[in-house]
């Protein structure tokens with residue numbers, strides 16, 4: 061198949077546009093708690109933290125296509141507070157099936173976990189789905205990279221502090237074998253390094 065120059069140009073433009081978000085723009089694109097119908101946590105009850113690590117999780121349950129992510133987040137917030145008696149959703153960011161990023165717990169507040177590691181200092185990212193059973197889609201992988209790069213840039217987190225739940229806990233398979241593969245083979249660290257270099261050079 062031959063591609064006419066005009067078409068080739070518009071394809072190229074589409075590709076660069078998709079990649080054109082600066083890291084501050086990535087941060088601004090995050091859906092805030094109020095926009096999904098959540099309520100703020102009580103700051104007086106919060107355990108404050110400074111970010112030193114970026115740690116990836118999965119939902120660990122199937123996320124059916126057509127599920128409203130906002131409803132899922134409201135349910136997760138209610139369950140976290142009423143059943144687990146946590147301050148808030150345990151994660152700071154949640155990524156849906158389309159690669160949209162939602163704010164969970166405030167990043168200044170340390171997360172929570174059912175396992176034995178101390179999440180203080182960790183920016184916790186949850187990707188919806190169970191990656192023991194399904195593969196992450198490309199939008200989800202791209203969103204993880206964007207978000208990790210934004211966080212690494214903002215909080216000066218070294219690349220070797222980008223990891224996942226099971227790297228800190230023997231009690232879990234989280235973030236699931238099919239997502240963990242991208243942690244283990246260095247995909248995320250590599251893509252984040254590229255993104256940070258582009259941000260530095262201003263050549264996104």
Ligand SMILES: [Zn+2]
Pocket residue numbers: 116117118225232234235
């Ligand atoms: Zn986890």
